Structure formats: C-alpha cells, structure tokens
Amino acid sequence: xxxxxxxxxxxxxxxxxxxxxxxxxxxxxxxxxxxxxxxxxxxxxxxxxxxxxxxxxxxxxxxxxxxxxxxxxxxxxxxxxxxxxxxxxxxxxxxxxxxxxxxxxxxxxxxx
Numbered sequence: 001x002x003x004x005x006x007x008x009x010x011x012x013x014x015x016x017x018x019x020x021x022x023x024x025x026x027x028x029x030x031x032x033x034x035x036x037x038x039x040x041x042x043x044x045x046x047x048x049x050x051x052x053x054x055x056x057x058x059x060x061x062x063x064x065x066x067x068x069x070x071x072x073x074x075x076x077x078x079x080x081x082x083x084x085x086x087x088x089x090x091x092x093x094x095x096x097x098x099x100x101x102x103x104x105x106x107x108x109x110x111x112x
Contacts, residue, residue: 005033047090060084061091064101073101 008031012019019027025035048057056079063073073084091097 005031008033044093046086047093048087056083057087057090057094058096060087061096064088064091064097064099068101070101 005028008027009024012024012027029035048054056077059077060073063076068076070081070084070088073079073088074081077084079087088097088100092100
C-alpha cells in the first residue's frame, strides 16, 4: 500500500464534487486498503435474556402503549423503578414501543 488511508481520504475530500461513502471505499480499495465488515455485535448486556425477562418486557411495553406513566407501571407490576426503566429501554431497543412513557409531573409547592 503506497498511501495511508488518511492521505487517500483527504485527497478524495478535496475534489470539487463531494464524495459519497461508496466513492471513498472504492478509492481505499484501489489503493490496497482492506475493507472489512464490522464484527457482529453482541446484544447489550442489559437486555433480559430468558423467557421470563422477555415476558416482563412485553408486559411493560403493553402498559406503555396503554399510556401509563413510569410510576403507574411500577405500581401495576410491583417491580422497582430501576427494573421498569430497564424493561422500557429493552422494549425501545427491540422496537416494541416507539417512545418512552411520560413521567409523573412533579408539582412544586410555593415557597412560604
């Protein structure tokens, strides 16, 4: 390989026409750089792994779709707030829900 990847990319970026990602990869390949796919990624460690955990994630996702707040889900399921937040994150990650639930509005009393 006669040029470094940095030199090649710099040269491509200096062209009048803005390059696409594919153009940059082609130029790197022509220069002898080996382009590999990233290694398969393990799922996040916080994702529940067993059937029971999956069931909890599905239950929480259903409650989120019904419009319950985090606090209401905690009361409904009997799980800790931390576990409910974890199940919500897993449901979002898996695409079972598109948004996180609303949090209970905290009202502040007027200072006397």
